[in-house]
Amino acid sequence: MSDQSSYPEDPLEGIELGFGAWAWGDRLMWGYGRSYNLGDLRAAFEYALGAGVTFFDTAEVYGQGQSELILGQLLKAAGRPVKIATKFMPFPWRLARQALMKALKGSLRRLGVPQVALYQVHMPLPPVNIETWMEGMAEAVHAGLTLAVGVSNYDTAQTRRAHERLMREGLRLASNQVEYNLLNRKIEKDGLLKACQELGVRVIAYSPLQQGVLTGKYGPENPPPGIRGGQYNRRYLEKIEPLLTLMKHIGSDHAGKTPAQVALNWVICKGAIPIPGVKTLSQAEQDAGALNWRLSEEEVLRLDEVSDQVEKELSK
Ligand SMILES: NC(=O)c1ccc[n+]([C@@H]2O[C@H](COP(=O)([O-])OP(=O)(O)OC[C@H]3O[C@@H](n4cnc5c(N)ncnc54)[C@H](OP(=O)(O)O)[C@@H]3O)[C@@H](O)[C@H]2O)c1
Numbered sequence: 001m002s003d004q005s006s007y008p009e010d011p012l013e014g015i016e017l018g019f020g021a022w023a024w025g026d027r028l029m030w031g032y033g034r035s036y037n038l039g040d041l042r043a044a045f046e047y048a049l050g051a052g053v054t055f056f057d058t059a060e061v062y063g064q065g066q067s068e069l070i071l072g073q074l075l076k077a078a079g080r081p082v083k084i085a086t087k088f089m090p091f092p093w094r095l096a097r098q099a100l101m102k103a104l105k106g107s108l109r110r111l112g113v114p115q116v117a118l119y120q121v122h123m124p125l126p127p128v129n130i131e132t133w134m135e136g137m138a139e140a141v142h143a144g145l146t147l148a149v150g151v152s153n154y155d156t157a158q159t160r161r162a163h164e165r166l167m168r169e170g171l172r173l174a175s176n177q178v179e180y181n182l183l184n185r186k187i188e189k190d191g192l193l194k195a196c197q198e199l200g201v202r203v204i205a206y207s208p209l210q211q212g213v214l215t216g217k218y219g220p221e222n223p224p225p226g227i228r229g230g231q232y233n234r235r236y237l238e239k240i241e242p243l244l245t246l247m248k249h250i251g252s253d254h255a256g257k258t259p260a261q262v263a264l265n266w267v268i269c270k271g272a273i274p275i276p277g278v279k280t281l282s283q284a285e286q287d288a289g290a291l292n293w294r295l296s297e298e299e300v301l302r303l304d305e306v307s308d309q310v311e312k313e314l315s316k
Contacts, residue, residue: 011083011117011147012174012202016268017291018055018085019048019284020206020277025066029227032063036279038070044284045074051288054080057177057204057275059087059122060107068110076112084111085118085177085204087152090125090133097128100136104145120150120177124158134165141171150175150204156195163199173201180205180272182214182243182263182307183314188270197271205267208274209260213237216244216259239313246306250299257289262303264290269300 023030024041048054058067068086075082086107088100104119119140121133137149151162154176163173176196180187180203187193187203196203209215212224213232220237223229244259251257257265260276264287267274276287295303 009147010172010174012055012273015055015083015273017053017264017288018057018083018204018273018275019044019053019287020275021056021058021067021071022062023067023277023279024058024070025063027063030277030279031226032066038073040280041070042074043281044278045078047281047284048278048288049078049080049082051284052291053284053288055083055085055117055273055275057085057206058111059089060103060110061087061089061122065106065110068107072110072112083117084113085120085150085175086111086116087120087122088133089122090128092125092127095128097132097136097139100133101140101143101145104140108145115144116146118148118150118174119146120152120175121154121162123153124151124155130154130158130161131165134162134169138166138169138171148172148174150177152177152204152206154178156190156192159192159195159199159201163201173199175202175204175273177204177206177275179207180267180270181208181210181274182247182266182303183210183240183310185304185307185311193270193272203272205272205274208267208276209263211277213240214244214247214259214263216248236314240310243303243306243310246303250295250303253299254293254295257293258286260286261290262295265293265295266300266303269295 026032058071088103140146149166159176166173178187193203211228218224220234224232247259247262251262264274278284278287
């Protein structure tokens with residue numbers, strides 16, 4: 001095993017919450033340019049920095065590069081250091097590890113920065129194996145293009161493989177970004193969360209609000225718009241009502257915290273970093289309000305219990 005003290009700085013140290021930028025520039029799934037625009041994103045971004053949220057997650061594929069371009073534009077005006085995480089998509093036509101360096105350079109160009117804090121493999125797609133991409137990642141760290149290496153959507157065995165390959169390079173796997181929220185606790189149940197904690201790999205929780213559903217603003221009478229409405233339909237929204245009721249109740253015991261703030265705080269209590277997607281100033285204000293307070297252990301347990309009951313109902 002390599003000497004831990006020789007590892008480079010951990011850019012995720014001390015980070016409790018970040019913001020996700022999938023919707024930034026994405027018209028198809030999220031409706032950029034219709035219900036929100038660049039002005040909304042600028043206001044959200046500036047508010048975030050003022051509130052101490054300085055970690056942003058994007059990807060080369062978000063809005064086909066638009067998310068990185070917008071973030072780059074906003075970064076230029078940021079008066080303080082910002083930590084950017086972006087992602088490499090292992091498209092099946094990317095067959096050699098050099099493709100990773102090339103893609104990273106494209107991301108850096110769009111972002112207008114010389115280095116990102118975290119570069120992640122977006123998902124474990126064939127045909128190239130995990131070890132090859134980790135070799136590419138090591139090259140990127142040694143070239144100073146990223147401070148740390150992450151993966152995303154990796155299961156326990158895949159995470160261990162990535163971790164082991166990087167250890168041989170004298171590097172650590174900093175993070176695994178996976179879906180995790182009160183309506184999807186798969187990583188708690190299949191052992192991934194525990195394995196990551198044992199390996200010292202931070203879990204970054206994506207869709208921590210179940211794509212807006214855990215904010216409580218949608219219901220059987222008003223499902224989310226667009227593509228989301230298919231998955232989170234009337235039947236689904238009826239079944240999750242007991243959980244939302246409990247979240248509202250618990251929030252009111254904490255000086256009027258909202259369900260979104262309870263949902264994000266629950267993720268933080270589990271030791272993961274939630275990265276809610278924000279599109280507007282008011283969403284940024286609300287989501288940053290998940291910081292600087294804590295649910296009690298009893299409240300976390302109660303939320304777990306009701307989320308288990310809801311999961312059973314949803315599986316029927
Ligand atoms: N690695 C991966 O494969 C992967 C996959 C998915 C996401 N991600 C990352 O995770 C981030 C977050 O995930 P996500 O965007 O899927 O889901 P999410 O964070 O669970 O939900 C975000 C959506 O919820 C709504 N919202 C957020 N805060 C709100 C508030 N305070 N009040 C009311 N509505 C609010 C907004 O949509 P509306 O206003 O339209 O409802 C927002 O776009 C993404 O931006 C991306 O960076 C990664």
